[in-house]
Amino acid sequence: MNRNTIDAAGAPAAVGPYSHAVRHGGLLFLSGQAPFDPQTGEVVAGGIEAQTRQVFANLESVLTAGGSSFTEVLKVNVYLTDLDDFEAVNAIYGEVFTEPYPARTTIAAAGLPLGAAVEIELVARDSQS
Template identity: 65%
Template sequence: MLFLSGQTPIDPATGKLIDGDVAAQTHQVFANLESVLTAAGRTLDDVIKVNVYLVDMDDFAAMNSVYGTIFNTPYPARTTVAVVGLPLGARVEIELVASSGR
């Protein structure tokens, strides 16, 4: 099992939070997570559990729209919770668990 720490929408080239709405931030978070998975020899297909932290549950539909483009069915198990705040003013943070791969 591979446990990835929560990622926020930080641009790895600048080290700064990206501009944009929660959909743009969610895309960046998944790009960051995919980079870590790749470095560990895994892919998004190996993900079995996702935890999503949102500052505002009104952002759920936009995050979920992006989520649906990242994974194939059957989707990994997911928990989504609202939090009071995230680092640097991020609107979303995501952590995940991946299986040992193929």
Template identity: 55%
Template sequence: MTIRKIETSQAPAAIGPYSQGIRAGEFCFFSGQIPLDPATGEVVAGGIEAQAERVMANMEAALAAAGLTFEQVVKTTIFLTDLKDFAAVNAIYGSRFKAIPPARSTVQVAALPKGVSIEIEWVAYAGK
């Protein structure tokens, strides 16, 4: 099996010793994206809606770097610092998955990097 790194400047650079994504065989595993503006490396201003929109834009950029779209995402995990944000995040998230939504887990966590409110990691299928 061939393993290769997925990387793009259109999504935030890794802020630690990890890759934005890894393709292993027919699957692509993506590290969690937080609401960082890829141009500045700063957290986007605004509330949970602005943060969720930025995370989804970062996801789209990372997927595109692998030649994929949201339609090929098969599993996601959403991390929220407050489950009261679930409905707002769900609406934004759901707008990206038109056909078959992926399997998903959503969990509340005590804290996330850089004090953000949301992080999403995912797996996509790159096979035929």
């Protein structure tokens, strides 16, 4: 298998042994992005709305580095430590994606790295293929 990895300069450094994304077979598989500030590596302050916006900014950096965009997203997985945050996250999600919407799963997680409240991963078409 020819695995082409993508590391985005504008996204926070990985907190483990993984790449920001992998390109394979016309698809980009993005690792989960948490609400880490790319400069400090810390979770952004300001609650679930600020965290969700930072997650989408980080995802956009990775998509851009991979030559793709939110319009090419096929599948999204959202991880929340508190399902009471669903409506707030869903509202911001609706600002990022337009119809036809990608497929999505939302999962309650017992915990996320560095105390984050939200993490999102996705699969997108590789617009370079």
